[in-house]
Amino acid sequence: MPLPPLSPAEFRTIVQRCTGVPAEELRLDDPQLTLDEVGVDSLGLLNILTEVENRYDIRLDAEGLTRLPEILALINEKLAPSTRTDNSVVIDAPLELVWDLTNDVANWPNLFSEYAAAEILHQTGDTVRFRLTMHPEPDGTVWSWVSERVMDRAAGSVRAHRVETGPFAFMNIHWTYRQTDAGIELRWVQEFHMRPDAPADDETMAGHINRNSKVQLALIKDRVEAAARAGAAVTR
CATH class of the missing domain: 1.10.1200.10 (ACP-like)
Incomplete structure (x- = not known):
């Protein structure tokens, strides 16, 4: 149990x-x-x-x-055993561009639609600690938390976790980047468990994460591919 x-x-x-x-x-x-x-x-x-x-x-x-x-x-x-979500998208752009744009945390409000602000708190080498603030909800609630991510460019992998866990007992995220024939597969695997007093249980949160991840990954795909096309246009 x-x-x-x-x-x-x-x-x-x-x-x-x-x-x-x-x-x-x-x-x-x-x-x-x-x-x-x-x-x-x-x-x-x-x-x-x-x-x-x-x-x-x-x-x-x-x-x-x-x-x-x-x-x-x-x-x-x-x-507690974790609940796991797994979502991915294939981005038609060079790996270097996909990596650079998606790991530029300070620019995330221009890459994701859910974040109003991203503040870098501390960075040492490939480890960055930052605060994310979301856009206000209809009732005026604003969610904000501190996370930390460790980037491994050689392995095409990023591991992140929430430092301020909020309603989560814990939240870990693993990003992977894989070359495919159609482009770069960006994959998010999230493992988490909700606190007993959280406003949602694990199953409800997993549903929310899956829905939102699909929206954000599609948006990231569009914006990175647009950047790739703009870069290609400049170099021609």
């Missing part, structure tokens, strides 16, 4: 018990909250992971993770 996600409040209690850090300093709604910032050393992290592993009979590999919200997302990924 799937285990329920570990709530921020429960995780805060575990961290406080294992490290002695005051609860008021454990601002888990802050995606930038690092272990160093709250004074959690390697021994404290080991104590946290050990308690969670023993409590839930899971194994955790937090190597490279330095932020408490990321560690909570890792725990919840292990606790």
Whole structure:
């Protein structure tokens, strides 16, 4: 039977018990909250992971993770089986152009129709952390969150995850780029699990993601192919 996600409040209690850090300093709604910032050393992290592993009979590999919200997302990924969506489109354009345009996160509001803004928060090499803000819904609600993506040009692969998970227990996205006879196949595989208090369950969210992915991928195809034609026209 799937285990329920570990709530921020429960995780805060575990961290406080294992490290002695005051609860008021454990601002888990802050995606930038690092272990160093709250004074959690390697021994404290080991104590946290050990308690969670023993409590839930899971194994955790937090190597490279330095932020408490990321560690909570890792725990919840292990606790619950993910729901998976898989969508793709073939773009008639050179791989280099497809890669460059779709990985220019700052320009995403001009590539996707759903984003009002994309703000780069930090970039080191092929890893970029950014905030996405959507256009307001009819009732005025504006959704915004922080994500991070790691690009591997040689492998034609990008792995991304939500740092601010919002209604998700976790959300991971894998982009792949594959050369075909008809062009470049851009494929999105998303794996996620919703929190118990989320406004939608996994099945409902999967339906929404599948519908929206088809719309966005078709739009990206049109805009990248238009850019390819414009470039070809200039070089002739």
